[in-house]
Amino acid sequence: MNKLKTTSREKLLPFILGGLIILLSVVFTIINPAFITFSSIHSILLTAVPVAIVAIGECTAITAGYFDMSVGLIASLAGVFAAKVVNATGEAVPAVIVGLCIGLLAGVVNGCLVSFLHMNAFITTYAMQLVYRGIVYIITEGMPVKMVAETCKKYLVIGQAKAFGVIQIPIIVMLCLYVLVWLFLRYRKLGRSIYLVGSNAACAHISGINVRMVQFFVFLLTGTLASIAGMLYGSRVGTAPAFMGETLCLEGIASSIVGGTSMSGGKSNLALTFLGVLVVYIVKQGLVMVGLDDAYQYVATGLILFLGVLFQIERKKN
Amino acid sequence: MSNVILRAEHISKSFYGNKVLDNVELSLEPGKVHALCGENGAGKSTVLKIITGLYTKDEGEIYLEGKQIEVPNVDVAKKYGIHVVPQEMQMLPELSVAENIFLGNLPRTKSGLVDWKTIYSKANEVKAMLGKAGDKIDIRQKAGELGMGAWQLIEIMRAFTSDNIKVIAFDEPTSSLSDNEVEVLFDLIRGLRAKGLAVVYVSHRLKEIFQLCDQVSVFRDGHYIGTREVSEIQTSDLIAMMIGRDLNMFGDANPGADVQAEVALKASNYSHGRFYQNINIEVHKGEILGMYGLVGAGRTEFVRGLFGADPKDSGELEIFGKKVNIKIPRDAIKEGIGLVTEDRRGEGLMLIQAIKWNLSMTNFPAITGGLGMLDLKKEKEYAAKGMDIFSVKATGIDQVAGGLSGGNQQKVVLAKWVLADCQILIVDEPTRGIDVGAKAEVYAALHDLAKQGKAIIMVSSELPEILGVSDRIVVMCEGRQTAVLDNKNLTEEDVIQYAFSK
Numbered sequence: 001m002n003k004l005k006t007t008s009r010e011k012l013l014p015f016i017l018g019g020l021i022i023l024l025s026v027v028f029t030i031i032n033p034a035f036i037t038f039s040s041i042h043s044i045l046l047t048a049v050p051v052a053i054v055a056i057g058e059c060t061a062i063t064a065g066y067f068d069m070s071v072g073l074i075a076s077l078a079g080v081f082a083a084k085v086v087n088a089t090g091e092a093v094p095a096v097i098v099g100l101c102i103g104l105l106a107g108v109v110n111g112c113l114v115s116f117l118h119m120n121a122f123i124t125t126y127a128m129q130l131v132y133r134g135i136v137y138i139i140t141e142g143m144p145v146k147m148v149a150e151t152c153k154k155y156l157v158i159g160q161a162k163a164f165g166v167i168q169i170p171i172i173v174m175l176c177l178y179v180l181v182w183l184f185l186r187y188r189k190l191g192r193s194i195y196l197v198g199s200n201a202a203c204a205h206i207s208g209i210n211v212r213m214v215q216f217f218v219f220l221l222t223g224t225l226a227s228i229a230g231m232l233y234g235s236r237v238g239t240a241p242a243f244m245g246e247t248l249c250l251e252g253i254a255s256s257i258v259g260g261t262s263m264s265g266g267k268s269n270l271a272l273t274f275l276g277v278l279v280v281y282i283v284k285q286g287l288v289m290v291g292l293d294d295a296y297q298y299v300a301t302g303l304i305l306f307l308g309v310l311f312q313i314e315r316k317k318n
Numbered sequence: 319m320s321n322v323i324l325r326a327e328h329i330s331k332s333f334y335g336n337k338v339l340d341n342v343e344l345s346l347e348p349g350k351v352h353a354l355c356g357e358n359g360a361g362k363s364t365v366l367k368i369i370t371g372l373y374t375k376d377e378g379e380i381y382l383e384g385k386q387i388e389v390p391n392v393d394v395a396k397k398y399g400i401h402v403v404p405q406e407m408q409m410l411p412e413l414s415v416a417e418n419i420f421l422g423n424l425p426r427t428k429s430g431l432v433d434w435k436t437i438y439s440k441a442n443e444v445k446a447m448l449g450k451a452g453d454k455i456d457i458r459q460k461a462g463e464l465g466m467g468a469w470q471l472i473e474i475m476r477a478f479t480s481d482n483i484k485v486i487a488f489d490e491p492t493s494s495l496s497d498n499e500v501e502v503l504f505d506l507i508r509g510l511r512a513k514g515l516a517v518v519y520v521s522h523r524l525k526e527i528f529q530l531c532d533q534v535s536v537f538r539d540g541h542y543i544g545t546r547e548v549s550e551i552q553t554s555d556l557i558a559m560m561i562g563r564d565l566n567m568f569g570d571a572n573p574g575a576d577v578q579a580e581v582a583l584k585a586s587n588y589s590h591g592r593f594y595q596n597i598n599i600e601v602h603k604g605e606i607l608g609m610y611g612l613v614g615a616g617r618t619e620f621v622r623g624l625f626g627a628d629p630k631d632s633g634e635l636e637i638f639g640k641k642v643n644i645k646i647p648r649d650a651i652k653e654g655i656g657l658v659t660e661d662r663r664g665e666g667l668m669l670i671q672a673i674k675w676n677l678s679m680t681n682f683p684a685i686t687g688g689l690g691m692l693d694l695k696k697e698k699e700y701a702a703k704g705m706d707i708f709s710v711k712a713t714g715i716d717q718v719a720g721g722l723s724g725g726n727q728q729k730v731v732l733a734k735w736v737l738a739d740c741q742i743l744i745v746d747e748p749t750r751g752i753d754v755g756a757k758a759e760v761y762a763a764l765h766d767l768a769k770q771g772k773a774i775i776m777v778s779s780e781l782p783e784i785l786g787v788s789d790r791i792v793v794m795c796e797g798r799q800t801a802v803l804d805n806k807n808l809t810e811e812d813v814i815q816y817a818f819s820k
Contacts, residue, residue, distance in 0.1 A: 187691040189682045196679055199668040206627055206665050207679045207734070208651040266670050 010267070013260045013311075017275040021282060028286035035289050042167065046236070048281040049170040050075065050244065052274065053229040054252035055259075056181050057222030059273040062256055063185075064215060065198040065265035066121040068222040070110060072249035073132035075230030076242065078102045080136055082155070082231045083145040083240035092154040096231060103227025104220060106132065111219035115212045129249075136242055145240040152238075159236030170232040177225070182270045194218060199266030251301065255280050258308035280304055323348045323516050324400070324485055326369055329378035338364050341378075342542035344535055346485060346516040351507060353527045353548070354520045356537035356560055357753030362520050363405070365537065366487050369518070370402035371395035382484070399484035401477035403491060407469050411462025416441035418461045419475045444478040449509060451502045467499030474506065486510060487518035492526060493751065496613040504530050522751065524553055525782075536560055561755050568761050568786030573805040576604040576765075577789050581639070582773035583655075583742050585624060588633030593619040594797040597633075601742065601773040606764060608788030608805070609777045611817050616797040617777045618660055621744045624775075625650045625657040637742070651680065653742075656735025660746040660777075662724070666731040669720030673712055674701035676719050676730055681738040704733040708763050725756020732763055743767060746777040761787055781810045793817055 028035040054071050061068045082099035086092065110128055114121045147156060163172050185191035196204045197214045205211050229248070234240035259276030261268035283300045324346040331339040339361045346352050354362035367373040369380060371389040380387055382398055389395040392402065409418055416437050417424070425436040441457040448455075448471060455468055464472075470491055477486055488507070492500045507530060510517055519531055527534055528548060536543040536559040543559050580603045588597040594616035601607045609617045623630035626644040635642050637653045644650045647657070659665040668676055678685050678697050685700050687693030701715040708729035712722055719730060728748060735743055745764070749757040764787060768774055778784050784791055785808060793801040793816035801816040 187694075189686065189690075189692065192675070192679075192682075192692060195671070196668060196675070199671050200664075202665045203668055204679070206625075206647050206657060206659060208648045209679065210648065262670075266668070 010260065013272055014275070017259070017272060017279060021275065021278055024279070024282050024286060028282070028289060032289045032291075035286060040285070040289070042171070044278075044281050044285045045171045045174075046168055047285070048277050049174045049236075050229040050233045050248055051251045051255060051280070052174050052277045053177060053225050053232070054248055055255045055273050055277050056177055056270065057225040058249075058252040059256040059259070059261050059268050059270055060181065060185070060194060061121075061218050061222050062253070062261045062263065063198045063265060063268040064194045064218045065201065066114065066125075066215070066218065067253060068110065068125045068219065069122060069249055070106065070125040070129040070132060071222055071226035071229075071252060072244060072247075073129045073136065074103055074106045074223050074226035075233070075248055076136050076240075076244045077106070077132050077230070078227030079230035079234035079240040079244060080140055080145050080242065083147050083234055084139070086147055086152045086155040087145070090151045090154065092158065095155050096158075099227050099231045100224060103224040103230075105223075106226075107220035107223025110223065111216035114219065115215035133243070140242040142242050144242055145234075147234070147238050147240070149238065156235050156238055159232055159234070160238075168236070170236055173228070173232060177228070178270060178274055181221075185270060190214065190217060195266055195268075247298075247301070251280060254301065254305040254308065257312065258304055260312075263309075263312060276308070321347050323383060324369065325381045326365070327379050327381075329365065329368060329380075330376050331364055331368060331373065332376055338540050339368075339375075340540045342537065342540070344369065344542075345545070346518065347533070348484070348516050349511055349514045350532040351511050351517040351519055351530055353531040353534040354518060354537065355524075355527060355534050355556065356543075357755055360537040360560070360753075361540040362537050363489055364540075366402070366489055366518055366520050369395075369485070370400055370487050372402065372404065396477075396480055397482070399480070399482040400487070401480065401483055401485065402487045403470060403473040403477070403489065405489040405491075405493070407466075407473055409461050409469050409472065411460065413461060414458050415455055415461055415464070415468075415472055416457040418472050419444060419457075419479060421476070423479070440479065441475070444475040447478045448475065448506060451506045465496075465499070466494040467496065467502065470495070470499075470503060471506075483515060485516045485518065487520075489520045490522065491519075492521060492523065500526075522753070524556060527556070528553065557754055568758075568783075573789045576768045576771075578603040578605075578771060582637070583624075583775075584636040586634045586636075588620060588623060588630060590619060590623055590628070590630040592797060594623070594794070597794075597799050599775075599792055599799075599802075601775055603741075603771045603773055604768050605789045606768050606774045606776055606787055608784040608791040609775060609794065610779075610781065610784045610791055610813055611794035613779060614796070615794040615817065617794050618746055620794070621657070621746060621775060621777055622659075625655060625744060627657060627659070651738065651740075654740050655742045655744065656680070656738060656740035658728070658731050658735065658743070658745040658748055660750065662727055662731060662751075667719045667727055669718070671719060672716045673705065673710070673719055673722075673730055674698065674715040677701045677704040677715075677734050677737060680734045684737070700737065704730070704737045707733050707736055708759070723756070724752040725759065728752055728756070728760060729763070732760070736767065740772070742773045742775070744775045744777075747779065748776060749778075749780070749783060757783075781813060784813065785810065 025036060034040055057071060058068060078099040081102050082095040085095040085098050110125055113119045113124045149156065159170055162168050193209050193214045196209055197211050201211050230244060233244060255276040256273045257263060258279055259273035261273060280301060283304060284297045287296050287300060322345045326344045329339055329342050342365060344365055354365055356362045364373060368375045371392040371394055374390055380389060387398055419441050420437055425433040427433045438457060445452040445455060445457055451471060455471060461472060477483055491503060507517055531548050533545060534548055535545040538560060581600055582603050583601045585599050589595045597620050611617050619628060622628040626646045626649050635644060642653050663669060674697055678700055685692055685697040687696060698715060705715060710726050710729045712726060719727060748760050764774055776787060788805050791803045791805055791813060792799060793813060795817050
């Protein structure tokens with residue numbers, strides 16, 4: 001008993017999340033055997049892509065000690081701009097470059113405000129989110145930007161083509177990003193510095209780490225990842241929505257916290273964040289397949305976040 | 319023995335299966351200041367917390383005036399007349415002093431509203447009980463505008479609001495006070511003693527025990543070692559009881575023996591506003607330069623200015639004869655300077671991270687392998703080496719730094735700079751809050767480093783430490799450099815005279 005308490009839940013978390021995923025899958029499969037089919041699993045992963053990619057950024061940001069509340073609208077902004085470029089040119093490359101640049105630029109703005117002007121990250125990114133929302137509205141007048149299948153083929157193929165005829169490309173991109181950022185956090189000085197700055201910025205500064213640059217970089221990363229999430233979604237569904245799921249940002253944060261990312265910074269594991277995303281999306285998909293109304297998904301997501309936070313509070317007490 | 323007011327017997331307490339107190343005892347007499355003494359983790363604070371209701375005991379009995387009592391919490395303890403001024407003070411900075419005094423117990427009018435008239439009149443009454451010490455406190459002032467010394471007075475006033483005070487316990491009350499505030503507190507405690515209260519006093523500072531206390535009980539590793547009349551013992555007796563062996567704390571210091579001719583660091587005309595003005599120092603290879611002064615003398619600000627941790631207005635710096643310009647810590651580290659800050663938990667360590675990360679963060683090149691990737695195997699070896707240098711006691715390099723004792727934490731901080739191959743090491747209050755045994759190890763480590771030719775600047779407020787460890791001593795007073803002394807046949811008086819303004 002004593003050992004269980006002190007060896008910290010951190011070590012148990014992978015098993016808890018893994019167990020939860022298996023348990024949920026079994027339950028949903030019993031209710032609806034179609035749940036465990038390849039197409040169902042593929043669809044869970046595919047719908048999870050935007051949140052999963054945003055969660056990489058949020059996990060990193062929270063590790064560094066921040067919440068980036070602007071990612072949802074950065075995704076919208078990038079998706080919409082890219083769609084406009086595609087509609088105008090029919091070319092994918094300039095569209096993707098424009099989208100990425102928007103993500104980067106938004107990251108630069110957030111990063112400057114927070115790490116160089118020392119503004120509170122939560123409020124600042126929330127305020128910027130409102131600004132981006134306004135820009136999106138001005139450009140689109142609130143209407144989704146449709147991409148015509150014939151002329152926009154080169155761009156839509158990114159979201160719709162299947163690699164080896166089996167797995168849709170957004171899933172591959174998402175998995176690659178997880179592996180890359182995981183490696184980056186573990187094996188690069190900058191990645192390690194993100195953990196150190198989030199653990200104790202004053203100590204990091206005294207120890208020679210460029211705290212501001214690290215913080216700045218984190219915002220570049222969250223912004224860029226958000227723009228990728230936005231573009232992948234748009235090219236998959238063939239429409240860039242003006243306001244991509246209001247919940248994109250919050251679900252990203254929620255998954256990251258369910259995955260054990262410490263809300264006080266300095267502790268996280270990107271692999272577990274991915275499991276957190278899976279838990280959230282298995283529940284969502286499961287509820288749909290069980291035949292429950294969309295509204296229940298919100299309740300379920302809320303409850304999952306609630307449990308994730310509860311788990312962390314208990315951990316602190318130890 | 320008939321004069322005992324509170325007696326605790328056979329007290330045991332465990333946390334998560336670790337026995338922190340094993341069958342200890344304590345007897346308090348009215349009109350006496352009773353010190354609880356021991357190394358960190360010896361159990362002295364735990365004893366205090368058990369008799370004052372902050373912790374509950376697992377086993378044992380507590381008798382108050384001969385009758386057995388149970389103190390499950392602080393409120394019950396207060397009803398029995400047992401009060402505590404805890405180390406971590408509960409203060410609401412945005413509320414007035416008076417409100418803080420009556421926190422959780424605000425007097426009310428018949429209609430249930432807060433009775434401000436009574437609050438202020440009663441607050442003034444208890445303030446009067448402080449005597450002179452209370453002069454500087456306005457009960458309508460916000461608590462946040464006052465310093466730690468005043469907060470302690472507020473805690474004491476809380477106890478005074480009770481008409482039943484028999485025992486009052488202080489847990490490390492001086493750890494965050496300036497010397498002036500300490501004097502005020504001591505006078506107040508002496509006043510409490512004169513009123514016939516039994517005072518419990520927990521402190522790391524042996525000097526204070528001899529200044530203030532009548533009796534001392536010593537604990538070691540959760541065991542009760544014994545109680546002595548302070549008038550009948552010497553510091554060395556006390557240390558022997560605490561660590562169970564004789565110990566020459568400062569090592570075989572032969573001041574000046576390791577000092578080499580080459581100047582490692584030369585700072586000229588360092589100034590920063592009102593903090594310090596026109597400071598000039600020189601440290602040689604192999605030298606330990608002590609910097610002494612009272613709290614507020616500007617020593618910490620100066621060394622932080624040297625390191626680039628805080629800004630400075632002016633000053634020129636030469637490192638091994640080369641002019642350098644240090645603006646931020648990174649510049650200093652490049653020049654081979656390391657800083658062990660005063661605030662170990664705040665700036666010295668990443669408490670939530672493993673020892674290995676704490677050790678490697680000052681020297682990424684050493685753990686970087688091919689393609690600029692961190693080599694985690696190299697890091698393990700690097701960290702293991704760091705643990706060896708100062709024989710850090712831990713379960714391994716993966717242990718979280720926050721789980722280490724104060725002494726071992728300090729060794730990790732020292733090791734992170736030594737591993738980074740610093741030639742000049744600035745240590746600010748290197749033994750603050752660590753126990754006697756660990757202090758001796760830190761001193762030995764500093765001497766060792768000096769022998770290897772490192773230059774060391776040691777800021778300290780403890781004169782015995784300054785005299786025991788330094789080769790030369792710089793004394794500061796109110797931001798000015800008042801003396802540079804060779805540490806040969808110096809007495810405490812020789813040094814301290816320069817620390818006071820004239």
